[in-house]
Amino acid sequence: MADVKETCRSIIAAALNEFIKEKDPSAAAVDAASIVVQNAPNPEMGDLGAPMFAFAKALRMAPPQIAAGVVSKITDKSLGEFLAVGPYVNVKLNKSGAAAPILTAIKAQGDNYGSLNSDGKKPLEGRRVMIEFSSPNTNKPLHLGHVRNDALGESVSRILKAAGAEVYKVDLINNRGVHICKSMLAYKLFHEAKGDTPESLGMKGDHFVGQCYVEFDKYLKGEKDKPETAHPEANQMAEDMLIKWEAGDKEVHALWEKMNGWTFDGMMATYKRTGISFDKYYFESETYLKGKDEILKGLDKGVFFRAPDGSVRIDVTDVVGKGKDGNNQEKVLLRKDGTSVYITQDIGTAISR
Incomplete structure (x- = not known):
């Protein structure tokens, strides 16, 4: 589109200078760079437009008159149909003609098209960028918010890489803390004695651990309108488990490693399915x-x-x-x-x- 705008600017500049010379042969020529070409606000009025306000004082004419005069001098129709729309010189692009130089550039530049400066270099060449995204907890599966952020992070990473930057994608896995212990506590209360595993229940690992987290919440709050079924002490139990974890308790760590493994494997499957990858994983x-x-x-x-x-x-x-x-x-x-x-x-x- 930049090339199309430059062509449009050159055509309008030539016509404007011809119009000015006709009015005043001694007048100085207008520099094409002073003509602003922008996208037209309404497609029915054209695709591109250039306002004539800047030339009204020098020509002592109303901008709509200037626009009409400029359009009357344009004979080059290769770009499209030029129209005087109020104080603007607009053009309805000849789509095939406008696309021709773009297609030529795409063919010449290949995968580099759109990522090069006018000097042929990539704008972010030599820059190093770290992007952190996703950053899930290992007490539940990735949810829609993660998928949204994954799409944004992966897209930005690819855009920056295409622009020449050296991109380093990292994922900070929040795999410790009291929220992790809540899933672990629920597993001990409702599944450990039965030897339940994701495989035995036919569940994806992160889904099973997420179910444990939900079970903890139900255990804590109890049934609706039945306060006697609540277990308010559950929060303290989870905090006590965290203290044991940070103290290096072997039994707690063994359960933590097992359940984190289930969740991490499930998340990796989701990342693979959605086309998300990372150069480095940090574990909290x-x-x-x-x-x-x-x-x-x-x-x-x-x-x-x-x-x-x-x-x-x-x-x-x-x-x-x-x-x-x-x-x-x-x-x-x-x-x-x-x-x-x-x-x-x-x-x-x-x-x-």
Whole structure:
């Protein structure tokens, strides 16, 4: 389209200069670069258009008169039909004629078409770009939101790569935390004694683990209008399991590895089916320790502080301002029981990169 616009600009410039010379032989010629060619707002009025407002003062004429005069001087119809539409010189493109140079360029440039600058180089050549997307939890299968982000991430990655960038696609797998322990707890409560596996139940691995997560929620809340069936202690049970996991409890780790394996295999099958791939997988079970170490170093240096409840925090008031209650805003970096939160592993992941 850029070539078509340039051709349109040249035709209009030649006609405008002919029209100007007819009115005033001593007048200076108009530089084609001063003519703005843009997409017409209404296809019925044409495909492209150039406003004549900029020349009204010099010619002492109304823009619609200039447009009509310019169109009367255009004899080259190869690009299409030129029309005077108010103060605009519009053109209804001859589709086959307009497409010819584009097809020629596509044939000449092949896969590089659309990704080269006028100097023949790719615009992002020499640039390195890291793109993180998907970033699922291993307590359930990928959902529609993940698929949307996967499509966006993969598309942007391919566009940047086509533009010459060296693209590094990464996926941060959130495979640890209290939400993971909730699925694990449900498995122990409802499936472990029966020896249930995805294979024995005829289910995809991530679907089975996701079912366990739903079962935990039902166990926690109980049946509707039957509060006696609820188990409010379930949340604490999951938190206790997380403490054991971070302490390296062998039994908890064995179950964690098994269920994470089920989910990860299921996710890999989904990625393969949807055409999504990554150059590197980061696992928060590996990065959170680096984050934890960094936070404890910051605590020793006075960058962070220990709150009265025992949690480690940072005051972010200088960055985000005071809260609605007028108090300083704080961000928890480690829970009061010493276990990590999302930002713990985010810090570790940033260091790993």
